[in-house]
Amino acid sequence: CQNSEPSETNEPSETPSSSTNDKSETGSETQDSTLPIEDTEYGRGAESDGEDTNAQEAPTRMISDDANSIIIYFSRSGNTQNLARMIYNEVGGDMLELTVTDPYPSDYRQAVERANEERDNQEYPKINTDIPDLSQYDTVYLGYQTWAMTLSNPMISFLMGHGSNLSGKTIYPFSTNAGYGEGNTIERIEELAPDASVATSFSIQDEDLLDNQDQVTTWLNEHQSQRVN
Ligand SMILES: Cc1cc2nc3c(=O)[nH]c(=O)nc-3n(C[C@H](O)[C@H](O)[C@H](O)COP(=O)(O)O)c2cc1C
Secondary structure (H helix, E strand, O other): OOOOOOOOOOOOOOOOOOOOOOOOOOOOOOOOOOOOOOOOOOOOOOOOOOOOOOOOOOOOEEOOOOOOEEEEEOOOOOHHHHHHHHHHHHHOOEEEEOOEOOOOOOOHHHHHHHHHHHHHHOOOOOEOOOOOOOOOOOEEEEEEEEEOOEEOHHHHHHHHHHHHHHOOOEEEEEEEEOOOOOOOHHHHHHHHOOOOEEOOOEEEEHHHHHHOHHHHHHHHHHOHHHOOO
């Protein structure tokens, strides 16, 4: 089932949309609300909303003047967005959802065909997101999905355009997949952002995500000492 709940994730960072599982009373100083986790379709055949924003929402954009970390992600059918939100709900900071000028078809097969064609022709999609000045961030949580056992095409586009702006930062790669793992995505990130430091990644099968918040927490805790917010 696709998402039907309205959302306000394009609100400014001071007021991200809250949800019924708001943890604000127990949250850290840098975070005062949580983002909702949505229903998504999984694996082969997963339809999208045709906008790559998951349920006709505006893409998530929460940018502040002073956060040290940002979560940057693309999500066609919502699974990586859920993982991004699970991370946000623990670490806070800023958040930026990438979209492309011409969104992928909602039909899975058509999306795969287009993605294959783009990859064969090395013509990756144009990013439609205004990328803010990234200099304030030490830490970038980078979220994508496995496509053809490598980085999804929009993430390749983002890193081709902005990988050099990640110099000196620590990238925490996180991804979802349909059961085949993260492929060579880490090697590709290292190639496309050669002057960033790439930390241990976290990848999970889409259908297992919502039952495994503890795995996300464990991964984040492993990096706790390096995290600023
Ligand atoms: C074009 C395309 C190619 C995919 N290729 C793979 C793949 O090679 N291996 C894999 O495990 N999953 C693959 N998947 C499945 C997605 O990685 C998986 O469903 C993921 O959770 C989708 O994330 P999203 O909902 O954030 O877009 C592919 C999906 C699409 C649309």
